[in-house]
Each structure stands twice: as C-alpha cells, then as structure tokens.
Amino acid sequence: MDEVFRLFQNAIEALRHSRAKPETIPRLLPEAVNILRAFSGYARRAESAPGTSTPADPPKSQASVTRTPKEECEELMNALLPMVKKLLSEHGEFFPVGGTMQADGSIAFVSTYDGDEHPPSQKVIDSLIEAFRAGAKDRKYKATALIYDIRTVPPGATEKTDAVAVRLDHVSGYSVLVVFPYRLSPVREVIFTPPFASKGPADIFSKP
DSSP states (O other): OHHHHHHHHHHHHHHHHTTOOGGGSOOOOHHHHHHHHHHHHHHHHHHHSTTOOOOOOOOOOOOOOOOOHHHHHHHHHHHHHHHHHHHHHHHSOOOOEEEEEETTSOEEEEOOOOSOSSOOHHHHHHHHHHHHHHHHHTTOEEEEEEEEEEEEOOTTOSSOEEEEEEEEEETTSOEEEEEEEEEEOTTOOEEEOOOEEEEOOOOSSOOO
16 A cells, blocks of 8 residues: 555656646545555554454354244244135135145145035044144144134124134144134225134144
C-alpha cells in the first residue's frame, strides 16, 4: 500500500516538472490520503504478526438439528392440514386422511382401499390405524397422523360444532389428539377457531 501511494505521488511530481497545466494534474483528496494510510497501517500490522494468513470464515455452529417428538408430529400435521382444508372448502366434508413421517424424516400420505367406493368413516379410520401399526412394527415410521371430521363441544361452549380431529403418534410414545373446531364462511372458506388437545391413546407404536 505504501508503494502504491509513493508511485502516485511521484507521478504527480513528474507532471508538475513537465510544466503540465495545473487543471490536468490529478489531485488526491485528503479523505483518500487518510484511507490509503489507514489501510497501509493495517497491512503492516498484519504482515508483522507471526503466522498470520488470511482468516477463513469462522466455522458454522454445529448446533443439533434434533427435534422433539412434539415438533416432528406438528410438522406432519401441518403438512396434511392444507389438503384437509381444501377438501372441506370444495366438498364440505372429507374422508379420514392418513399421513406418516418416515424414518428419514420424509412425509407421505397413506390410504387404504378394500373395493368399497363409499366406506363408512369409522371403517376407513380402523383400516388406517391397522396400516399404521403394521408400518410401525416394521420400523418404517417415526410418526403417524390420522385426521377425520367430527362433531364436538369445545371447552367453554354448550353446543356441538364441526371440528377436524388430528390424532398424532410418535415412536417415542408421544401421543396427542388435537381438535380444530371450524366453520364454513358463505364463500366456503374454512375458518378454524382455537384448537384444544388431549392425551392420545398411544397404541400405534409398541412400547420399547
């Protein structure tokens, strides 16, 4: 940096001695001089430091990405709910929906079919639970979600309302039933009201 500054000053002096017109001689503003000198000082200090080299970016934190059973179940639930809302908006109802989180964290929908085009909801629920248990036994899943339409009385209410029930189970033993009361607006928009939850049966995954 000092060498660059010195060469620039020598060039200006040479132009002056050649009787060049003053307006053609470049001027180095005081601010630029101060900046060059500051960088020069930094460079000298860096070069004089023992074993100094250009610092690499600091290593990124190796923070654990492990999530809790509750967080994994919520991720699974949030992946399924948009489809349920779409079905409700378009048809006003839906058949029970199943979903799983695989051992690698990927999410998949689960369906069953026995030839009946319009099976009772309870039959679909029982079939999905059976499929969940079989997959859990083979250690294919780390979490399962079963979503179905119900009528219930929310806490603090006195009358039944439509609601989406979400049963969540995790290989760790975590099990919860989350209920989302809802109503359909005149334009068939699904409006959820605050959910409530209760402990689930925890009967999908065998106990360790």
